[in-house]
Amino acid sequence: MKPPQYAGRRILEMMRSAPRYADAVFQLIRAARPQGSLRILDFGAGDGIYPERLLREGCAVECVEPDPANRQSLIALGLAPVDDIAALPDNRYDFIYTVNVLEHLHNLDHHIAELHRALKPGGRLFVFVPAFAILWTSLDDEVEHVRRFTRATLKGALADGGFVIDECRYFDSLGFPAALCVRVLERFALFRYSPQTAGFYDRRLLPLSLLIDRLLSGVIGKNVIAVARKRARDRISAATSATDIRP
Numbered sequence: 001m002k003p004p005q006y007a008g009r010r011i012l013e014m015m016r017s018a019p020r021y022a023d024a025v026f027q028l029i030r031a032a033r034p035q036g037s038l039r040i041l042d043f044g045a046g047d048g049i050y051p052e053r054l055l056r057e058g059c060a061v062e063c064v065e066p067d068p069a070n071r072q073s074l075i076a077l078g079l080a081p082v083d084d085i086a087a088l089p090d091n092r093y094d095f096i097y098t099v100n101v102l103e104h105l106h107n108l109d110h111h112i113a114e115l116h117r118a119l120k121p122g123g124r125l126f127v128f129v130p131a132f133a134i135l136w137t138s139l140d141d142e143v144e145h146v147r148r149f150t151r152a153t154l155k156g157a158l159a160d161g162g163f164v165i166d167e168c169r170y171f172d173s174l175g176f177p178a179a180l181c182v183r184v185l186e187r188f189a190l191f192r193y194s195p196q197t198a199g200f201y202d203r204r205l206l207p208l209s210l211l212i213d214r215l216l217s218g219v220i221g222k223n224v225i226a227v228a229r230k231r232a233r234d235r236i237s238a239a240t241s242a243t244d245i246r247p
Helices: 009-015 018-032 049-056 068-076 110-117 138-142 149-161 174-185 195-216 233-245
Strands: 038-042 060-064 093-099 119-130 163-171 222-231
Touching: 009 018, 009 138, 009 195, 018 038, 018 049, 018 093, 018 119, 018 195, 038 049, 049 060, 093 110, 110 119, 110 138, 119 149, 119 163, 149 163, 149 222, 174 195
Parallel strands: 038 060, 038 093, 093 119
Antiparallel strands: 119 222, 163 222
């Protein structure tokens, strides 16, 4: 997870100017969430934009968030965030989601293993990350991204961590050419991310982009989403391993 004093606070606050984007991502989280009474974990909860919505729906949600200021925002919502997933017990959660977090992590394999450990056998994981290294802009530098993903690299990382991949596709197809344009404009100092630019894209282009996603989500997009699960038989395997250790 990110160290204290998260560098991307300006971008995090800026995204509050993009309510349609947040709504679209939240709908993806809701669609991935299993039905029933669940124990949910937000891994990298930020200032609480998604936990707040889940709380309104009566969900029991817990949070991992390393940044002290963000943790204060979560505490103000009535949550009790921890700063490290390692503090959480094994096999605790029915559903874990993580939005724009894995791209920050230097030790990606370790954290995916921790997500697998904390998830119940049969539990579900939702991942949302930025796509394609060619779309790298000043935003990635400002928030200290380590990587961007493709469908193949995200699926590979999750599979190596023991997950079964149920779905993996791109999101925000128009965001791909838009980000390429930003790269060009930034070369000439003609663009800077701001609440105004985020709001314009959110109002004017995102609704059309979501429609085009129905056709192009298999090949192109500004982000990648994945829905994966921990094998239910992992419980059986663990129990078998325990009984194999006899005096």
